């Protein structure tokens with residue numbers, strides 16, 4: 001099924017400092033290592049799609065600073081169309097991540113230019129939405145922009161996907177514009193705190209017009225709730241190194257597989273395998289798999305090969 005996939009989302013630079021322990025107030029502490037990684041859920045999911053071979057267009061914003069340029073160049077090298085990534089006068093989105101030797105982290109984020117991704121940017125891409133197959137969204141940009149993209153996506157006949165992370169309260173009216181919502185358990189609970197369990201939450205969202213809920217369950221795989229269909233899909237057995245971006249790999253692979261024409265259950269298996277591969281690798285974008293990586297894991301687990 002033709003047409004690009006439009007990602008409307010965040011772009012960040014992650015600065016990672018390794019420290020023996022966290023500094024106290026007023027203390028200057030020598031760290032042991034420094035790394036710089038491209039991140040942001042929008043950018044990660046766009047790269048995930050591009051690595052699988054999708055035609056992906058990113059709508060987003062960076063600052064007019066060296067990080068913004070580096071991030072945009074990097075996305076372009078990955079095959080993401082960045083012609084709709086605006087350069088703004090606000091700093092590029094950043095995360096300062098301190099990692100201590102005992103494995104704990106303390107993270108500060110600055111949304112920066114990600115706050116400048118506006119409903120107007122979405123409306124200016126009306127023609128693109130008209131030719132697009134799907135729209136993939138997360139919540140690291142303003143909610144009103146996510147709402148505008150879900151609405152325009154639906155009106156343009158696109159499949160609309162939302163990864164509700166980092167979780168925020170969503171207006172009830174958004175759910176009937178979404179074809180596939182993929183929260184993890186904590187996110188689903190935060191979306192509907194008053195309900196008793198995730199089954200009740202799923203039923204409620206379907207009642208509000210959501211077409212399909214896919215609950216991501218880490219090393220337990222994922223569960224689908226759609227119409228009368230309730231099914232669980234096990235995770236792939238893998239040697240876990242770092243689960244960062246498993247969710248981003250899942251989102252990209254699920255969209256890609258559906259666009260390739262596979263039925264939902266095959267797309268979920270493919271997405272579980274993509275998340276599994278990402279869990280075996282360190283980092284975010286660095287761990288996003290290719291089609292071959294995913295099919296290899298499926299083959300090892302004796303799940304029949306899919307012909308992409």
Ligand SMILES: Nc1ncnc2c1ncn2[C@@H]1O[C@H](COP(=O)(O)OP(=O)(O)OP(=O)(O)O)[C@@H](O)[C@H]1O
Pocket residue numbers: 165183184215216217218219220221222234235236237238240243244245246247248250271272273274275276279
């Ligand atoms: N430890 C694991 N072993 C096997 N598969 C995993 C593991 N962790 C994640 N996955 C696969 O990746 C999918 C997405 O991961 P997860 O449930 O952790 O999503 P998430 O909480 O959104 O992740 P993220 O922290 O990247 O946002 C899972 O549904 C599962 O199929």
Ligand SMILES: [Mg+2]
Pocket residue numbers: 163165184247248
């Ligand atoms: Mg997630």
